[in-house]
Amino acid sequence: MGYLLLAGAIAAEVCATTALKYTDGFSKLLPSLLTVLGYVVSFLLLAQTLRTVSVGTAYAIWSGAGTAVIATIGVFFLGEGMNAAKAAGIALIIVGVVVLNMGGAH
Template sequence: MSYAFLLAAIACEVFATSMLKSTEGFSRLWPTVACLTGYTVSFLALSQAVKEVPVGVAYAIWSGLGTAAIVAIGAAFLGEPITLIKVAGIGLIVAGVVILNVGGAAH
């Protein structure tokens, strides 16, 4: 169940981060409400996940997958360019998450 909470936390964080641009500096009410709600639900779900998943591993997965998803969303929907450097950076993030998971399982 903890990993279900972690996936929910990632989904809510990705949603909230995707909403940031539309808040226009938190000057638009409904996008701001949606963004802040997404972050709130994300942290609530993450707090439930870390009851059983080691906090370092949970945070690495949460931040790493969230970052990778935001890069993909930026490229697909916001017209942000995908460069070789960005792809390499995401690869390193994913590799770091995998290494932390393998190391976390060993303890």
């Protein structure tokens, strides 16, 4: 159940960060509300996750997966460029999260 809550927290954070792109410095109401709501939901779900998943593991997955997904959204949907350094960075984030989980963090 903890990892399902964590997946929800990641999804909410990704939605919030994507909406943040469209807030125009928090001058547009709807994207601003979506951003705030998404981050609130994300932190609430992350807090619930910490009941069953260690903080180091949960935070590494939450931040790493969120970063990798947002970078991917930027490339495929927001017109941001992709180069070898960016691709390597995303790959290293994913590898880092996997290694942390394989290390038996409790």
